[in-house]
Amino acid sequence: MGSVREGELKERLLRPLLRELKDGARDRVVVGGLESLVENLARPFPEVRRLFQGYGAKTPEARKGVLEAAIRLLQDGLPPEKPQSPPPPRLALEDPAHHLAPPQSRKKLSELGLHTVRDVLQYYPRRYEDRRTLPGVRFLEDGKKATLQVKVLSKELIKTPKKGMQVVQVKAQDAWGWRLTLVWFNQPWVLSQVEEGATLIVTGRVQRRGGVQLFVEHFEDEGTESLSTGRIVPIYPAKEGISQAFLRRTVHRALELALPLQDPLGPYREAEGLADYSEALTHIHFPEDEEALKRALLRLKFDEYLLLELKALLDAGGLVLGRSFRVEEAWVETFKKALPFPLTRAQARVMEEIAKDMQSPRQMARLLQGDVGSGKTVVAAFALFLAAQNGAQGALMAPTEILARQHFQNLTRYLFPLGVRVELLLGSMSPKEKEAAIGRLAAGEAQVAVGTHALIQEGVAFRDLGLAVVDEEHRFGVLQRRALLKMAQVPPDVLVMSATPIPRSLALTLYGDLEVSVLDEMPPGRTPVKTKVLPHRLRLQAYAFAREEVKKGHQVFVVAPAIEENEELDLKAAKSLYEELKALLPEVRMALLHGKLPAREKEAVMEAFRQGSFDLLVSTTVIEVGVDIPKATLIIVENAERFGLAQLHQLRGRVGRGGLEGYALFIAGEASGKTLKRLKVLEESTDGFYIAEMDLKLRGPGELRGTRQSGYPELRLGDLAEDTGIIERARALAKRILEADPDLSRPEHQALKAELRAQAERIGFREVI
Structure with a gap:
């Protein structure tokens, strides 16, 4: 064997040996084990082959010694190294993604919307294939996709009667001697890349008709360092003409050139029990095992929800200081006794939550969810009563005049016996009626106003608005709620009501700036439909x-x-x-x-x-x-x-x-x-x-009601049906962060701020910090 061929073999051996040493000598970098690879490739180097006898049975520490000795043996006889070219420059997250691909491939990245290094790192796999243990030919199922290791026996190019159709057929066998035919259509160049006697890793669809055929989609030389075999392999969303192999190489290069990154959750990661950010990004793409993938998924989901919650809180003005209402037990009892019916346990629980919020110096921002007939109006009446007892006014805004009139009738029934005057303000009222109602609100003669958009029209003023109740806010939007809040001298407490039950996980993300209260119990006597x-x-x-x-x-x-x-x-x-x-x-x-x-x-x-x-x-x-x-x-x-x-x-x-x-x-x-x-x-x-x-x-x-119209972002990793616990943790942390640093100006929050801005740009939200 010539010296050139010998040098090539040494280089081919050194790559997996160096990778195995870096991996902790766990004998996982090559399918079938490193001993088998050395046995095949190191025939000209008997000393190296002897070192690897029984390699798989040794401890990791002993394997390291074998690897170091083998690497020294192989490097001693190599020709002098060429002058080292300078290492490629490290890339920042906002650098263009085209740094990661050759010029002829750069268009592929833009077709997938991958314009920056950040885009590539956050282009998460849609699923994974476990290619660590590969099956034999006898276990292949007809019509199924499979990945296996085979040895090439022969190859030929077949010209078919169909014009322009060429078929490459490769006869091969697995380690147990079972044979099959590998097939490529219109890819004659494969012949020059497949050598007889070579060991290949092939992926394709199986056909069992008069023998076993595999219609090959991807193949690699088993001796090369592979991103597509011998591991848990990522499968990415892709378009026609963009291969999985290209995407894996691009992402791998991005990880090599951009990592390690500053961790956006640096000060909080350990307390939350989360993986390091750079480690999570590595393992979401190329996990070492199932546990590493699980930890990466948890960390990156947490980040996704944290950014959503921060965005919602900042978009609503952050954690706002409001007014602190006094709440006396005698008032609570007076209200309960005046009702013509007993409260449900759920109503009593939610009223306690609201009373606690109203006593806090921070503005109450709460979503009250309850099924039709669960008694939300009574709870709203309680909050309005507390505001009136403190000398403040309340307003309830409904989406239609019919609902506004209904609320007016119910609130009058609950509050009039307690000395609280309720005023109605509608667009359909005569100018004289409107003027009189507006005058009573401005003078403070009416403690509660009920109306539609008419409440936020020009000319309406409150003497002292302390509480705003918004019914079915999805029918208005955030802007109308804000217009109502601007009518107060001090930020008023806010109670948003919805009769549309949505899962807690969705409520926490759709209404990220609001605490969530749920009336999950119906009053007695309500007959189910x-x-x-x-x-x-x-x-x-x-x-x-x-x-x-x-x-x-x-x-x-x-x-x-x-x-x-x-x-x-x-x-x-x-x-x-x-x-x-x-x-x-x-x-x-x-x-x-x-x-x-x-x-x-x-x-x-x-x-x-x-x-x-x-x-x-x-x-x-x-x-x-x-x-x-x-x-x-x-x-x-x-x-x-x-x-x-x-x-x-x-x-x-x-x-x-x-x-x-x-x-x-x-x-x-x-x-x-x-x-x-x-x-x-x-x-x-x-x-x-x-x-x-x-x-x-x-x-x-x-698809759930209102979410498409609300600008709700598509989650990349999160699953709202399963992630309620993660969302609640992320929400709690978002609040702690903003309490300590309302505009994320501290040095330890700069990486988090950069991620927040990047996400806001991705989903089309206006910048809030």
């Missing part, structure tokens, strides 16, 4: 039942998922359904309600239905959340499979609110087993929070 899922073939039975309910003097909602027919979707549109039902139920008085109607016309239709002018209302999903129609006992939802479970639960909350028994009939237009199983959850449970959790697991956060 009886629910039935019907296949489409039985839908006429639903309308026969509707006819019977109307005969009893009851009212019916019918909900369709679209306004007009869509040729591509077999949906019952509201307009055509309205016409169909007029023919089917000619004796029933009907109205039509949909989102394209002007707001004033929608409210007029809804008010007429509430007053009993119609028996049946055909509607899209614009039916008001929280509106009481005491005589409504039945809701029928067409194409129920088009709705989320939580939305269907919300819809059935429209009936059975006046003491009469309520019914919900969900008609499945597409009745596959999977669809019916999902809808059956509504037959089994009336717990809105359980249903919301199931909805989250089945559909993901992006």
